[in-house]
Amino acid sequence: MNLLKPLKICIITLTLALLSNTVHAQITNDITHNEAFKALLAAKKKAEDSNVLVNIAVVDAGANLKAFIRMDESFLGSIDVAIKKAKTARYFNIDTGKLGELTQPGGIIYNIEHSNDGLITFPGGIPIKNKEGKIIGAIGVSGGTIDQDRAIATAGAASIL
Amino acid sequence: MNLLKPLKICIITLTLALLSNTVHAQITNDITHNEAFKALLAAKKKAEDSNVLVNIAVVDAGANLKAFIRMDESFLGSIDVAIKKAKTARYFNIDTGKLGELTQPGGIIYNIEHSNDGLITFPGGIPIKNKEGKIIGAIGVSGGTIDQDRAIATAGAASIL
Amino acid sequence: MNLLKPLKICIITLTLALLSNTVHAQITNDITHNEAFKALLAAKKKAEDSNVLVNIAVVDAGANLKAFIRMDESFLGSIDVAIKKAKTARYFNIDTGKLGELTQPGGIIYNIEHSNDGLITFPGGIPIKNKEGKIIGAIGVSGGTIDQDRAIATAGAASIL
Amino acid sequence: MNLLKPLKICIITLTLALLSNTVHAQITNDITHNEAFKALLAAKKKAEDSNVLVNIAVVDAGANLKAFIRMDESFLGSIDVAIKKAKTARYFNIDTGKLGELTQPGGIIYNIEHSNDGLITFPGGIPIKNKEGKIIGAIGVSGGTIDQDRAIATAGAASIL
Structure with a gap:
């Protein structure tokens, strides 16, 4: 009877247990509604x-x-496009326009838009960072040209810094 | 403390207000984003x-x-509940709590909640009317007790009158 | 011309701006994957x-x-039921069984299950708290009786304390 | 530091392992949860x-x-992308990356991603086989580059052989 594998699993479990005794819950920095409001007004x-x-x-x-x-x-x-741009930017911590460069035919993540109930992968979604550079949310803008949308989203995100 | 930016926003808001006094409301009797904002702030x-x-x-x-x-x-x-309350209130031009009285087992529109990607039929959704009494939108609130949600939604809707 | 209302909005905006200068991003306590693993193993x-x-x-x-x-x-x-129980418990920071007491016909939040892509409101979903009592996630269990599911979920959540 | 609980878990795991040596695999050639766990830990x-x-x-x-x-x-x-990669790999018993070669514009199964609530057809999904070469499930990985995701998924699948 081979006990080697379960023993290995045990050692991993013990190591995990030791680790989990020393680490605590993650501290996530989350955007406040005042900050979200501020970003919204700046973008508007x-x-x-x-x-x-x-x-x-x-x-x-x-x-x-x-x-x-x-x-x-x-x-x-643009209601749904703006919301999906914001979600996409936070889902992958990226400018949605940069993501779109990778999802074209032949691209390394072609058609990733089919995940997460639909992603939007052209410009207009930008992660929002706090002063320490940590991502605390994202902003998505839709309605203008992609350049306008990106500039407006960027202005919104910049207002938090 | 830097008050320059908010002051600037104020001047813009005032200018907007002056402008919005000279231009007329949308022909469809539709809520404007300034009115929506005002209702939001009043409810908050x-x-x-x-x-x-x-x-x-x-x-x-x-x-x-x-x-x-x-x-x-x-x-x-409550994100989705608030949005669904607002939509439900406008879908049927009714206080969502009143709709709920009709959707109970044996009720005349039992389980209508299955339509429209999901309705919410307890208090917290209220139609928004303009000064002429025409419905121009709706507000939905979720997070408190149903009495609190309804009172907060009512305060928001009342701010437009 | 009535400038009272926009002035009022301005005062609110300024107050908000002053507030948002003094408060910083929220600190959210989030469950780690080691803790999630530990809860999973304890429940199992x-x-x-x-x-x-x-x-x-x-x-x-x-x-x-x-x-x-x-x-x-x-x-x-039970795959989807377990996931929906966990989500429901975190969506409303509540034992899903307690939520279900309020969603019955005639209940104050009857048919709230239609929101959030489907809630599960019978026992088996429990918020997970850290040692300081802050909710950092939730656990959902499905497959046994509702009493068994709740007991198993509780054992999982308790392992983090 | 309290090692009692993990030790207890280990003893149970070992007992389980001894037991699982005496009972036979599921008749349908289906992955067991112990194997799934093992693949998960190996990939991690x-x-x-x-x-x-x-x-x-x-x-x-x-x-x-x-x-x-x-x-x-x-x-x-990546939550949804990883799950969709695993499902896609099992839906068609194929490395998701190989599937993606056929779904490009002009490809023989162009835009098959629209089926099954969304497929992911770039690398990171791999069928899991048992020692007899029968497919018993699949693993999906998302978060790194496509080469990293594929290597991690492969390591997970290999741990079962």
Whole structure:
């Protein structure tokens, strides 16, 4: 009877147990609603200054919706696009536009958009960092050109720094 | 403490307000994003005064999300409940709590909650009317007791009148 | 021309801005994968001791899946039930069985199960707290009777304390 | 430091191992939860050795979730990608990377990703075989580069042989 494998599992289990006695719960930095609001207003101001009508969504560290606004006359279809851009940016801690460079036909993660109930992988989603550089959420913007959306999202994220 | 930015935002807000007095409301009797924002802030203030942590959603005349905020430490599950309360209130132009009286076993619209990707039919969703009494959207609140949620939603809707 | 309302909004905005200058990002305590693993193993041991075949899911502070195991010969339908129990417990920071007492016909939150892509509101989902009493995730168990599921979930959550 | 609990777990694991040597594998050539766990731990070890943060999912012969772990700080978006990679690998008994060669524009199964609630067709999903070469499940890994994900998944699958 071979007891080697279960013994190996035991050693791993013990090591894990020792580790778990010394480490504590993770400390996650999460965006506050005041910060989310601030990012929303900063992005809205940028959109107004640029004469663009957009939807703006902010998600928290857990990729859950924290704040949202849809400007009058902006696209109805942009509600979901803005939210998905924010979620995508936090799901993979990346500018959604950079992700899109990898998901093209022939790209290394082609068609990853089919996961997570639909990702949006063109510009307009940006992770939000705090002053220490930790990602605490993300912002997604939709309604303008992709360059406008990215600039507006960037302005929103920058307002927290 | 830097008050320059908020002051700047204020000046913009005031300018916007002056402008919005000269231009007319959307022809469809649709809530504007400024009104949605105002309802959101009024509801949030009411929640803070009542020491309740809630999620607040505002939808427009088309039952599409217009504005949203989730207060820190409020329930994650309330994001979707708040949005569904607002949508339900506008879908049927009714206080969600009143709708719930009809959806009980034996009720005339028993289990209507299965439609529209899920309705919420307990208190906390309220139609938003303009000064002429026309429904221009709805507000949904989730996180407190059903009485608190309804009171907070009512405060939000009342701020537009 | 009435400038009172926009002025009021301004004062609120300024107050918010002052507040947001003094508060920082939230510190969220999140379960580690070692802790999730430990809860999983403790629940599995309890299930084996009770001669019950179950599915066990652990979600983190953001209600996202952290760890999962399905015991041999346990119900296939329990995969989703266990995950939904864990999510529900974290969505509303509550024992899912207690939530179910409120969702019955005539209950104050009747049919809330239609939100969040489906909630499970009978026993078997329990929030996981750290030693300081902060909720850092949740565990969901499905496959046995509801009493067994709850006892197994409780054993899993208790292992972190 | 208290080693009593992990030691107790070890004794139980060893007893289980002795027992599992006397009972036979499931008739359907299905992966057991002990094997799924073993694959998970082997993949996790490989990930740690390679300094990569990943999500790891194991599905059984029926393509249903059997075991899962998300390493701390790994991508939130990788939960679903890892599960979908494992399912895809078992759905078509293939290395997901090889499937992706056929789903490109002009490919013979172009956009098959739209089926089955979303497939993932880039590397990181690998069928798991038993010693007789029969496919008994699959493993999916997401979080590193596609080469890292594939290597980690391969290490997990290899641990069963």
